[in-house]
Amino acid sequence: MSTKDHQDDLHEPEFDESFRQQFEELLKWRRDVRSFRSDPVDARLVEHLICLASLAPSVGHSQPWRFVIVESDKCRESVRANFEDCNREALKLYSGEKAHLYASLKLAGLRDAPVQLAVFLSEKTHHGSGLGRITMPETLEYSAVLAVHSLWLAARTHGLGLGWVSILDPVKVNRGLNVCPSWKLIAYLCIGYPKEDNSSPELLRRGWETTLPVGQVLVKR
């Protein structure tokens, strides 16, 4: 047994009921945030969150996530224009009451979020040597998604809100940010201090969708 393992054994954490309750609060109060205050976010905190995200599980320890901090006006403007085009097209797919509701929803915080972070998958990574992803190659992609979720929860513990923008043409995002065309966009994230906090999703509060009872998503075999 190596020294490293000994250290592991010594520091093994015990999570108590109080931590569990707060952790459940974190899961309940994590929201997709679209309205941000203009207060800046410390750049060291953003990098710290990326380090925490990198602790996410990944198939074969492949760590296929790649983070792009989007700072320049030119890059941000390309993403904003991309979103506006896609959102206009999306609206056309709804009619009547649903179209009215869709048009009234604020679906991205691209104008006000002080931090914008694009998360990509490096699909061609040799890291992990293919372990665990021969029959289910999509697990590589899922690994990058797990990193986004870790980052999301960690951001909330610091009082930061995060909004995942998916109404984007992913190929145009690569072009606009000038990143390797073989990288696959997983998520475009808006991050900042939220204008308000809520324990229920905005789409639920606004009447877009209802919450499914557990009985409808759980079966036994």
Next chain:
Amino acid sequence: MSTKDHQDDLHEPEFDESFRQQFEELLKWRRDVRSFRSDPVDARLVEHLICLASLAPSVGHSQPWRFVIVESDKCRESVRANFEDCNREALKLYSGEKAHLYASLKLAGLRDAPVQLAVFLSEKTHHGSGLGRITMPETLEYSAVLAVHSLWLAARTHGLGLGWVSILDPVKVNRGLNVCPSWKLIAYLCIGYPKEDNSSPELLRRGWETTLPVGQVLVKR
């Protein structure tokens, strides 16, 4: 403003430094577990974890995750045989030292995990009415992945380990568990009290892969 919103405002949680440190410990000590003790897991706890997983973000509040608790010997045996077939095939893709190392790794806890849970995506769900997934339809799948990660972290707060088995033919899993062929397998999870705890991935400790420094996964634009 509804009563619900008022309640939200009243209970808005503040996470302090002590909670943040423990949360970081949780991210560090969450492992993919393949060796379980035989102690049973309270069925109510399993259902509670599924409820917590269902708090995960989902595109358009679509909640496309479906959970199948796998209890019967017949179903479990079908998954075990599926894994063994796929693992035998996977081994053939490696040679030399890597093949030797692969063969020595324990890649699933399917024989000893007291709880087994399959997570599927209901791709045809109408929930969410398509919002947010026209240009990036894969976000529906990602939503189910986020639920798995919430469940994983929540399980660890209760001292439970979780192992994600991806060395499976997903179509055969649907057949073996007799679930709707249109459901897509996202993850097959082994859950139980772990035989040991570690703060570093087993694949790192066993020399399968190294950890990437943040400088290699982060760029600015």
